[in-house]
Amino acid sequence: MEPFARDYNIEKHDLTNAGTIASLTKRELKKRGLTRDFIKKVTIGIYEAEINVVIHSYGGIAAISITDDSIEVTFTDKGPGINSIDDAMMAGFSTASSLAIENGFGAGMGLPNIKAVSDKMVLTSSKEGTRLYLKFDISSDNYES
Amino acid sequence: MKVKNLLESTDFYLISDNSGIKNEVNGIYSCDLLSHVMGFASEKNILITVLNNINVLGVASLLDLSCVIFSHKIQVNEAIIIKSNELNIPLIGTKLTTSETVISLYNLGVPN
Ligand SMILES: Nc1ncnc2c1ncn2[C@@H]1O[C@H](COP(=O)(O)OP(=O)(O)OP(=O)(O)O)[C@@H](O)[C@H]1O
Numbered sequence A: 001m002e003p004f005a006r007d008y009n010i011e012k013h014d015l016t017n018a019g020t021i022a023s024l025t026k027r028e029l030k031k032r033g034l035t036r037d038f039i040k041k042v043t044i045g046i047y048e049a050e051i052n053v054v055i056h057s058y059g060g061i062a063a064i065s066i067t068d069d070s071i072e073v074t075f076t077d078k079g080p081g082i083n084s085i086d087d088a089m090m091a092g093f094s095t096a097s098s099l100a101i102e103n104g105f106g107a108g109m110g111l112p113n114i115k116a117v118s119d120k121m122v123l124t125s126s127k128e129g130t131r132l133y134l135k136f137d138i139s140s141d142n143y144e145s
Numbered sequence B: 001m002k003v004k005n006l007l008e009s010t011d012f013y014l015i016s017d018n019s020g021i022k023n024e025v026n027g028i029y030s031c032d033l034l035s036h037v038m039g040f041a042s043e044k045n046i047l048i049t050v051l052n053n054i055n056v057l058g059v060a061s062l063l064d065l066s067c068v069i070f071s072h073k074i075q076v077n078e079a080i081i082i083k084s085n086e087l088n089i090p091l092i093g094t095k096l097t098t099s100e101t102v103i104s105l106y107n108l109g110v111p112n
């Protein structure tokens, strides 16, 4: 199928629209005939990454590219960055604000979930911003027969 | 088993409209932290929660959950109800606690 590429803006603290990117990607993957299990994996990864930009950063963008062989997503935000990536990757570690906690976030499970579902995850961060690159490989088994 | 079969029990009442009550049910998951739900709930599961929040429906829809049960007589706001009708994910209320809800669903024969 035609490659699919989109850029999305993610606004700081915009919890009413959070999940939109995951939901649009899910729709596109359905159209492309991928299996439910595969779609679920990708949806989890994108949702968690999207929410992190909403609740932990000053806002940013997501760039998504889908081909027949892979899905690549890069989330880039405007800071304040992650203090220790090792800590952040630990299940249960969270610095979520009270706003995030009231909205059901802050279990410290987002990054571990992302790690579990993606085939490649590269997380880099400085005070100027955080960048999260995710890749999901698509094999012929991932298409509905 | 379908969502509407749960409503045969007097423990449960429908908060949203009828859309989605024919959704298939195949298990139970309960948590009030959305990343746990995201990581561990499966398609067609019932989600039991006290998290009175629109993001619950976002997650329920992404995971294709069958319905959301609010335990402890949680009162949900109108925005959540409207969203649930839109997404065809029924909202069910109960005065039971979360653990009592699990037991009641088990007794109704919900597989897990
Ligand atoms: N884009 C980001 N900018 C700044 N800090 C971040 C970002 N993403 C993650 N973090 C930091 O990493 C921590 C762990 O993230 P993770 O997604 O695992 O958990 P959480 O978002 O706190 O809770 P959950 O995802 O379970 O709702 C966060 O609490 C935060 O300190």
Ligand SMILES: [Mg+2]
Pocket (backbone or CB within 6 Å): A048, A051, A052, A105, A106, A109, A110, A111, B035
């Ligand atoms: Mg997170």
